[in-house]
Amino acid sequence: MAMDRRAFLRATTLVGGGMLLGLYGSAPSLTDASAAPEPDPAAAPQQGGGQRPQQQGPPPLSPHAFIRIAPDGTVTIMARSPEVGQGVKTMLPMLIAEELDIDWKAVRIEQADLDSKYGVQFAGGSFATPSSWEPLRRVGATARHLLIAAAAQTWGVPEAECTTEPGRVLHRASNRSLGYGELAAKAAELPLPDPAQVRFKDPKDYTIIGHAKPGVDVRDIVTGKAVYGIDMELPGMLHAVYHKCPVFGGKIVSANLDEIKALPGVRHVFTLEGAEVTGNVLPGDPGLEAGIAIVADTWWAAHSARQKLKVTWDEGRWAQQSSEEFARRARELSGQAPARTLISMGDPDAALKSAAKVVEASYSYPFIAHAPLEPQNCTAHFHDGRMEIWTTSQTPGSGRGMVARALNIPEENITLHLLRAGGGFGRRLTNDYMVEAAAIAKTVGVPVKLLWTREDDMAHDYYRPGGFQYLSAGLDASGNLVAWRNHFISYGEGERFASSAAMQPGEFPARYVPNFALHASVMPLGLRTGALRAPGSNAYAFVIQSFLDELAHAAGKDPVAFRRELLAATPVAAPGGGGGRGGLNPARMRAVLDLVVEKSGWDARRKALPKGTGLGVAFHYSHQGYFAQVAEVSVNAEKAVRVHKVWVAGDVGSHIINPVAAESMVHGSVIDGLSELMAQEITLEKGRVVQTNYHEHRMVSLAQAPPVIEVHFLKSDNPPTGLGEPALPPILPAVGNALFAATGQRVRDLPLAKHGYTWA
């Protein structure tokens, strides 16, 4: 820390004269925060906040990396994280601008490239808010401190007598003021202050945080000017497609490459070898897959040539796997002793034997594809030993590492530019398409844009893992939940689960039931799996909150009352201190449950519902967010379902940074969850994915969406946390429970469409 920071600061002369504050923050030691590792995309979303990289450790980020102030006072703020639709390109700069004290309308936002000076550049796990709330406000506050210091020196007055109004430093005693633009050059020469001296605003004075700011790219989006990954163009750029085996790990035996080379517009055709993968479950990112690259003058030429490809594949050892076989094997395993016990508290077996009532149920949920609307793509240019990449990755740092390893290029010779992504949902946490593009670019030596088809995307995803859960629970004579046992059947090998296919031992209701056990058995899987928005939770909330509803029904209790009783129990200490989502705070969950009950008028509404209409409730804690939801649903004799209204109550801490965007994110979470509930399912036959495009993996349309989704945020005295994910999980069980209330039918096996349900 005790280093000459001035050595790293440069005041730079602008074209047209003048100086900037904080240009080219080339101070590696100042930005050691960047050394904070990129969160493990598979692990981060499944862990509680306590396991996230701590922000206290490394020194603060340098304001010079993030803020440019031109002589005319124009402020440019760098947006550090990948924008995949979650709104961070707007929200993160808001944190800086607030503490810098600047008029938001005067701020220009630029997307940062991948660079260690920005710290963690990652989009996933609802991580942006908790990982940026303090550090990025500090960036703004530190810059404001420097500007005040510069003004105080100019005027020869104590810093303490100076204050700011948006864009200006004031000395009220002498009625003097200077604009930030006039102070920037001097401020850039000053040493960075001791972090302890940097003052933050009183939240009651916020003018940006908590005030709705439209997305910074919205005008470009509605006029067709926004540049997404797919829109990248470079002079002399060629277009590529990459043809892989429909079965994971398949190898090319022979192909008519010469014939393809002769087709119109085709410039290069070649094969790439895949990375070797051993074992009975795939690693989180298995590396480059074998395939055939076709590079042409236009994408259509490459795509058309691909239709003429004739390939003989060695489909390898996964060519026989099927969804049907997985379901059969899961049933078989359910009848056997579980392979492992993940957690056991009390004596669940004895408690089940002595329970007044035992309820048993088996639940299952399918593989699901992410299917963001923008198909995977990446542009790369290899020249002079350097690789330059334009990407929509959610984990650009991991992607750079993967390219470096796969192509043997030193990381420092790889530059990554981040482009707006047409959706992420976890698909772009993995960087397979980036490695493919880089490998193709390295071969052809000119700029090349790789673009997958929708069919490629559906066939080569990192799918949300399916799974099976066999539950038993015991109620005592008063209808209290006294025992819970779950045999969780998932994918993996030995003690290792496939990526995103694990269940945390502390998952609710662990600790809230005196006798509790989670057992697991796994099956081998030759399919790439990964984190889909609210990983784990998007399936487990459905199972847990549906089964709780069954138990409430068996106990003869109101579903809300039964849940309140459960949350009122004093949580028992877990062996090893719990962990994962064991960090649920029951008081916060009770508060959002109470709020959603109040807003939906649960009691009165439930009594007044017409036949065929039901009200369902559910709650879930994930990604440090607390959400409870109520859904009003009707269903007719043809099993046509209409979700009339959804009430959402959430607690993600003390501030909703950008309220309109936050509400929109909750709407989207609910609608996304409804798509998963009703129709989305990826199945395997002969080792390949059956579904090819959106008509076979349907998302909710405008007419099918609930006409009203009412969102209520409960502001609690906790640091703000993320909102990309935690509002999704409760909607699946809330609607499932409402369907049960309406019909007496309980669906335990997703999606609903398998059981004849459709949207009305």
Place this chain on the structure above:
Amino acid sequence: MAYKLTVNGRPATVEAPADMPLLWALRDVLHLHGTKYGCGIGMCGACTVHLNGEPARSCQVTIADAANASVVTIEGLSPDGTHPLQMAWQEVDVPQCGYCQAGQIMSAAALLKKTPRPTDAQIDEALDGNLCRCGTYLSIRRAIHKAAEAAAAGQKG
């Protein structure tokens, strides 16, 4: 083969094979990237443009079929980006990822031309083929009503 058409009011010539979809002619030959590729089978609506005034999925129209036609893309919906829908979309802050929104707006613009004050049901029908993976539908519906109101007020005023 060279095909002549009018794109956003200007003459354009596209040198391309006859089966190239209009979508790819717009994107890769004319470098108009506002029209998006989502599914390639006319399922998602991201590639919606106006073809002779009617909404069309540009991934399902070949350049040969579009010869001599008049095509309007999101870039040409208004001269300065101030179509009531473009204004309302900003006011409501509709987009999340934004990738589908050009298609949504083009479908909505076609609706408003025929039905200046649409009901919810008419909006649902006209935009049901435009998928939004982020689920911004409630904002889309609100923005269309807002644009319709603004256009009506503008005409009166």
